[in-house]
Amino acid sequence: MDTQSREAFEIKWLLEAIYACYGYDFRDYAGASLKRRILNRLELSDCRHISDMVSKMLYDSDFFELFLQDMSITVTEMFRDPYVFLQLRERVIPRLKTYSRINIWHAGCATGEEVYSLAILLHEEGLLEKTRIYATDFNNHSLEIARKGIYSQDLAKYQDNYLLGGGKKALSEYYQYNYDAVIMKAFLRKRITFAYHNLTRDQVFAEMHLIMCRNVLIYFNQALQNKVLNLLINSLVHKGFLVLGDKETLEFTSMTHQFDDFEPRAKIYRKTAALPKANQDED
Amino acid sequence: MKIKQYHMLVIGASAGGLNALAVVLGRLPGSFPVPVLVVQHQGGGNDSEYLALLLDSMTALRVKEARPGEVPLPGSVYISPAGYHLQLELSGKLSLSVDLPVNFSIPSIDVLFDTAADALGASLVALVLTGASSDGSKGLKNIKSRGGLTLVQSPQTAEAPQMPEYAIANTRPDFIVPLQDIGALLCRIFLVEAVNGGRQSGDCL
Ligand SMILES: C[S@@+](CC[C@H](N)C(=O)[O-])C[C@H]1O[C@@H](n2cnc3c(N)ncnc32)[C@H](O)[C@@H]1O
Numbered sequence: 001m002d003t004q005s006r007e008a009f010e011i012k013w014l015l016e017a018i019y020a021c022y023g024y025d026f027r028d029y030a031g032a033s034l035k036r037r038i039l040n041r042l043e044l045s046d047c048r049h050i051s052d053m054v055s056k057m058l059y060d061s062d063f064f065e066l067f068l069q070d071m072s073i074t075v076t077e078m079f080r081d082p083y084v085f086l087q088l089r090e091r092v093i094p095r096l097k098t099y100s101r102i103n104i105w106h107a108g109c110a111t112g113e114e115v116y117s118l119a120i121l122l123h124e125e126g127l128l129e130k131t132r133i134y135a136t137d138f139n140n141h142s143l144e145i146a147r148k149g150i151y152s153q154d155l156a157k158y159q160d161n162y163l164l165g166g167g168k169k170a171l172s173e174y175y176q177y178n179y180d181a182v183i184m185k186a187f188l189r190k191r192i193t194f195a196y197h198n199l200t201r202d203q204v205f206a207e208m209h210l211i212m213c214r215n216v217l218i219y220f221n222q223a224l225q226n227k228v229l230n231l232l233i234n235s236l237v238h239k240g241f242l243v244l245g246d247k248e249t250l251e252f253t254s255m256t257h258q259f260d261d262f263e264p265r266a267k268i269y270r271k272t273a274a275l276p277k278a279n280q281d282e283d
Numbered sequence: 284m285k286i287k288q289y290h291m292l293v294i295g296a297s298a299g300g301l302n303a304l305a306v307v308l309g310r311l312p313g314s315f316p317v318p319v320l321v322v323q324h325q326g327g328g329n330d331s332e333y334l335a336l337l338l339d340s341m342t343a344l345r346v347k348e349a350r351p352g353e354v355p356l357p358g359s360v361y362i363s364p365a366g367y368h369l370q371l372e373l374s375g376k377l378s379l380s381v382d383l384p385v386n387f388s389i390p391s392i393d394v395l396f397d398t399a400a401d402a403l404g405a406s407l408v409a410l411v412l413t414g415a416s417s418d419g420s421k422g423l424k425n426i427k428s429r430g431g432l433t434l435v436q437s438p439q440t441a442e443a444p445q446m447p448e449y450a451i452a453n454t455r456p457d458f459i460v461p462l463q464d465i466g467a468l469l470c471r472i473f474l475v476e477a478v479n480g481g482r483q484s485g486d487c488l
Contacts, residue, residue, distance in 0.1 A: 004401060032370035032398040033380040075381050215381045218351050218367075221374075225352075247364045247379055252352030 010050035011038060017054050022064055024138075025200050026071065028224035037070045072139035074110035078117045078158035078171070080214075081246040085121055085165030087266035092241055093125045096209055102131040105208045105235060107199060108216030109135040112146025112192075113158075117165070118212065119188045120174050124167070128191050134205055136197035147194040149175075149184030199228045204235040211236060214267075215245035222253065229255045233271060242269045289432065289472065290406040291317050291355070291371075293399045295392030295422070297324040297414025299442025301334060303462055304412065305341045308360060310466020310477045313343035317473060318355035320377075320399065322390045324416065325365040335362045343478060351379045363390035370398040386418040396422025405430030408472060410465065411456075412436045414446030420453040427454050432472065434458045436465060 001009075011034070015027045026034060038050060045063075047053045056063050079085050096102050106115045115135040122128040137143050145151075155175055162171045175182040197205075199216065211232050217225050232242060233255065242259060244267040250256050259269035296304055300323045308319075325331055331348055338360065339346035349361040349369050354376055363369035367379040368390050385391035392411070396419060399407055409426045411419045413436060427433045433456040438444035440462040451459060460468055470477040 004404075030370075030372060030378045030380075032372055032378055032394075032401070033368070033382060035401075036382075036385075036394065036397075073383055075383065218379050218381065221372075222352060222376075245381075247348070247350060247367060249350055249352070251350070252376075 007035075007050060010054070011035060014038065014050055014054050014057060017057050018064065018067070021058055022061075023201070024068065024198070028200070028221050028227075029071075029219055030221050033219065034071075037073070041067055041070050068139065069141060072110070072137070072142060074139070074142050076110040076113050076215075077161070078113045078155060079161035079165045079167075080114065080117075081266075082161045082164035084243065084246065084266040084268070085117060087263045087268060088118075088243070089121055089125060089166040091263055092210065092268065093121075093127065095241075096127060097125075099209060100130065102127060102210070103205075103208045104131060104133045105205045105211045106133060106135040107137075107197070107211060107213040107232070109137050109143075109146055109194070110139070111142045111151075112149065112194070113151070114212070114214065115146065115192055116149065116174070116184050116188055117162075119191060120162075120167070120171075121165070122191075123188065124169075128188075131191060133192045134208075135192050135194050138196065138198040140196060143194050143196060147189075149189050150178070150181050151175075151183075152181050155182055199231065200224065204231055206235065207237050208235045208240055209237055210241045210243070212243045214243060215248070217248055218245065226254045229253060233258055236271045238271065238273070240271045242271070243267060244269070287432075288406060289317065289408045290403055291399065292319045292408045292410065292469065292473075293395055293426075294319065294321045294410045294412060295396065295414075295419040295446075296321070296412040297388075297392075297416045297418065297443065297446055299413035300324070301337070302442065303436065304338060306462055307410070307412070307465045307469070308338060308342040308344060308346070311342060311344055311469060312475050312478050313345075313358055314475055315344055315358050315473060316475060317357050319344065319360040320349070320355065320363075320369060320371065320395060321360060322363045322369055322392045322395045324388050324390070324392075324414065324418070331362050331365040338362070349377045349379065351377060353377045363395070365390075368394040370394060371402045372398070373402050375402065386416065388416065388418050392419035393422040397425055400426045400429050400431065403431075407431035408434065408469070410434040410436070410469075411447055411450040412462075413441035413443050415443040416446050417449045419446060420449040423450050423456065424454045427456070432457050434460060434465065434468070437461050 109115050159171045262268045262270040335348045346360040370378045435447045435450045435456045438447040467477045
């Protein structure tokens with residue numbers, strides 16, 4: 001057995017142990033970044049081999065918590081890919097306006113910068129008061145930061161993106177300085193419900209008009225992507241909107257028939273009228 | 284040179300990379316028999332889209348930004364999007380990752396090289412071009428140890444010599460080649476005719 005097959009075997013074993021012990025299923029995560037994160041953790045630990053991490057994982061829940069943090073490294077920004085926010089503002093918002101109440105699900109919200117960006121946009125378009133945003137992630141640590149809306153970095157650096165996304169004011173109107181940190185204003189936080197939700201095993205959210213799920217599916221293999229996309233489509237109302245990450249696409253999934261390309265460049269899709277029976281997973 | 288089947292070409296470039304890539308890719312014919320994956324360090328924003336468009340107009344190969352889930356095709360060049368690591372999965376598909384930088388870079392050349400080495404082992408050809416970074420040298424060494432073929436642009440012909448120098452110091456690559464000759468060498472390795480003329484390294488973009 002060469003080093004590489006040995007490593008592959010150890011990783012498989014580690015993921016089985018995590019699943020059996022903690023119920024978190026990483027077995028269908030895409031292999032390349034998963035392996036990099038495991039090797040990083042190995043380097044930081046006192047273990048020599050990945051297989052040594054297996055027993056540590058089984059008997060030391062703190063070690064698992066560390067691993068969970070590794071698996072949800074949160075790199076996120078406000079108004080990341082401003083073009084997407086511009087398109088949301090100009091093309092999606094007018095359609096949402098026709099509803100008396102609006103439900104939005106932000107899946108994989110990390111530390112919340114993106115949800116607050118969306119809340120700001122909704123506020124400026126006069127829709128925030130009739131909207132409920134559900135923002136979910138499977139990383140409780142990130143959710144805690146998101147819920148508080150307190151950021152240690154200066155958010156002023158996102159001013160340009162905010163303007164490119166169609167913003168008309170100063171971003172600083174939406175937060176207050178609080179010692180070294182900034183805190184998002186309460187009227188924004190009030191409309192957002194932050195909750196734990198694991199996309200690989202938890203249930204649908206009913207009757208969503210818009211789902212943002214950006215840069216989350218890229219961590220999954222094709223089979224898991226299809227499964228999660230099924231969950232998302234079943235959470236959407238008829239003609240509901242799905243927004244994926246800037247470099248993500250439905251093109252290579254089994255879901256292409258169930259969505260229309262509403263705004264391809266911004267990766268905004270719309271649930272089609274007729275729903276064929278969900279395809280079986282492949283890969 | 285031993286006759287051997289290689290299945291993919293991976294390239295890492297940093298400062299000065301656009302010009303170097305244009306020179307190298309400009310010599311490769313549209314019939315190039317394997318896919319080409321490229322990590323070019325970027326300064327944020329969407330310049331990778333622009334880079335792909337620009338390179339596409341300067342070579343017979345089809346150049347595009349990489350998309351997750353895509354199976355890379357021969358005769359096509361896939362550029363890492365700015366802000367994402369580009370990886371090759373064991374399944375042979377491309378994947379992207381929003382992640383911490385590696386060697387201060389996202390995309391990182393080491394990430395592409397290491398994942399491609401896992402997926403393809405000895406049937407890989409890797410090339411390190413100009414750059415002011417140490418990225419790529421670890422991955423190149425990995426590829427070499429798995430039996431892949433390793434090429435480095437000669438530092439004297441590089442706009443920024445550090446990256447080739449690091450790679451050479453770390454790996455003892457199979458070939459150290461002046462920029463102007465890399466395209467022709469790749470054509471010999473992959474048994475195709477080089478495109479004549481093409482860009483000269485002195486040409487301005
Ligand atoms: C790169 S962040 C995306 C943040 C934000 N949407 C953006 O694009 O800037 C990926 C997030 O997905 C979350 N995630 C990964 N797997 C998940 C799962 N199975 N269920 C829920 N969230 C998950 C991670 O915790 C992380 O916060």
